[in-house]
Amino acid sequence: MPEYTLNVNNKNYKVDVDQQMPLLWVIRDFVGLKGTKFGCGISQCGACTIHLDGTPVRACRLPVTAAAGKKITTIEGISENIDHAVQKAWIEMQVPQCGYCQSGQIMSAVALLKNKPKPTDADIDAAMRGNLCRCGTYQRIRSAIHRAAELI
């Protein structure tokens, strides 16, 4: 199997995997970072959202070959001490219930706020509609994004 060098959260990892393997499984099972979640495998739920060169993408459908040589950021990479403005807002608004989708929600929210520091409700709908939450924390996600915009 070919060997790939992946830059995840500013650290290089050498992995020896099938070229078709989605980045999600490489990150979880080879790099060993479990914060990025498997939910659907078809880019429908957003639980696997990561940043590739700063852009939010679904890692479950992205072959490892497409990520080699690029900057990969996972939930573990956005802050050292759970103190990114989005994380602070998530805690202040007590957003998560089960929490399983929240890594993906937070990664989408971080990307949104980079592009639109003061997003409207419509901006939030557009940026966050790819992230499912079965517990139904949408109302709090919306409030927390507005709160994070104040904190940044």
Add this chain to the structure above:
Amino acid sequence: MEETLSNINRRNFLKFTGITGAGLIIGLSFKSNNGFAEIAKPGDDAALYDLTPFIMIEKSGAITIFNPRPEMGQGTFQSIPSLIAEELEVPLDGVTIKQTGGQKIFGRGQFAGGSSSVRSDYFTLRKAGASAREMLVKAASQQWKVPVEECYAGDAKVFHKPSGKSIGYGDLAEAASKLEVPKDPKLKDPKDFKLLGKKTMRPDIPLKSSGKAVFGIDVEVPGMVYASIEHCPVFGAKMVSYDDTAAKKVKGVLSVETCDRIFGKYKHEGIAVIADNYWAAYQGRKALSVKWDYQGNENFNSTEYDQSLRDLAKKEGVVDHEKGNFDKAYNEAGVKIDAFYETPIVSHSPIEPMNCVASWYDDNKLEIWASTQVPGDLASSLPKGHGIPEENVKVNVLFSGGAFGRRLYNDVIDEAVQLSKKIRKPVKVIWSREDDTQLGPFRPMTYSAMKGALSSDGKVVAFQHKVISPSINASEHENYDKTKPDRTMTEGISEQKYDFQNMKNMYVNAESHIPFAAWRAVTSTTLAFAHECFVDELAVKANKNPMEFRLAMIPQDSDTANVLRKLKEVSNWDKALPNGWGRGVAQYEFFAGLAGYVVEVSKNGNGIKIEKAYAVIDLGTVVNPDMVKNQVEGAATMALSAAIKNGITFDKGHTIQTNYNNNPIVRINEMPVVEVHILANGGPKIKGVGEPGLPPFAPALCNAVFAATGKRIRRLPFDINNV
């Protein structure tokens, strides 16, 4: 329930928990079971549950609270430990919370379901905390040689009031552990609560906002391999043969094994591809070629099955509840309405797919790592099926990435156990989203044949709710007796507070080979729709305001009346809405509790837009009001998905839906604001939180649709863009 407190046998405790350095351990001894047996399914000897220790104070001062209630999003990771922490006088952020793994020593209530956790533990766990506090205070007073009345506890210390000196719990633990456990400790006055009833921050939320929370699917153990399992897409089939030549050629694939998916009375064969990583296992599994004998089940389809349920409505059915003389009152009444309501099959679809890690060791010991709602049942009943004693099993409970009833069942866990037993390596089984969507178990549909009659002055003189459905119990158990009432399938329909003078509720069972299961709020989620929409139909027929019509039929001092009056107030019910808007009300009371909604909608082209929802939940006592609000907001979201998204259907024996693309759930842009109000007047009454917010949402929504458009929705799901 009768319980006594005692110091636990320290040697046994160490044996069960492997924890050393303990000073004081406080537990409860249960003399009888603590209820909800129908969900806990214990079926074992209560006398074995000698001691259930929940608090450990080490000499170092470290405090551990053992939490018997799995965390699946409903907040038990905080609500349950805070019952103890409040009475023990320790801050929650200063203690370690450990989930128990079904060990006998922690009692039989180790499960989460039926909105029962706080209701069951509210007084018993406060008592455990209060006993420990009294022992620590007494130990301090003895050490200082001062009257115990001069000492008090606070912030994990005991203080001497006159002198102001203090001593930490860790330094008192050993002396305290030698004292007699108080039989009747004094519980705190609720006005002195620091945690209970307050908005407190959940300790799991930082973990869940940083990718650090460990769910079942995240577990890794040394030497672990991965399995992906092919099951027949048609329920009730038999395997004829399989060819694994191509599967074994996939790089990373180690072996191919068979296993059984055991759910209730069903046993479905599976072929597992085992590999050194999940992706290889999944690729190998897709390369399998399997021959199935569908046993005639390939002819099953939803169109015909749905029609068979409509036909069954003509049957009289088994009487579930009778009051007065319905037939006479109905036949003699001048004004009658009949209506037929239908709901779909739906899936649980928690975002964390079903998974488990199991490791069968050479000495026939078994270790399981799982996101589960039922560690107690897992530790007691699963080993029986594998011929090993309960003592050989260790269960590690992880956070559940949603459960909603799906993780009450051990089918996937058992598959992992079977595979590990075969290959003697730790195995991680992961079901794909397609497996989860297509294989069930599902919430069954219910169809409801409603009849009502009004007197000339607009009072309901006869009411009938006949339920026609397949049964969860018939799916879970052999020897289901369809001549007896099935109270799971008629949940709540005879418990509403309306004073219907003549009522007859019935149940007609429909046979099925589909695995059905409890889903959040169980059958109330579908029956409330029929019940509360039909009450609305009667109100319209009587030419009455739906809110006043309901209030006039229920005792004014009832909780239901309080809920409706609160809804009326917070929604400004009597204030006129803009043109093209409508509002609807509904309430539902069932085993888990009581809640109600007012929903406001507006016309939006051929469809409607949900403008806002007001929810009122009746609790009596509340532990964390903010968490309650989050639960109700979530219940409304889940109810909306079940009301407007397509649900599960079958063709040629196959489940048509496969994943979130064709079995969608509500997204953020579809969710209106839900304003939640809590009725909590204190006192001994405690009602459930997780489920009651679900059932009344759909009927309130559909009653609002009628108010805005004149269209009566009698079949779910409905198209919100074209009503």
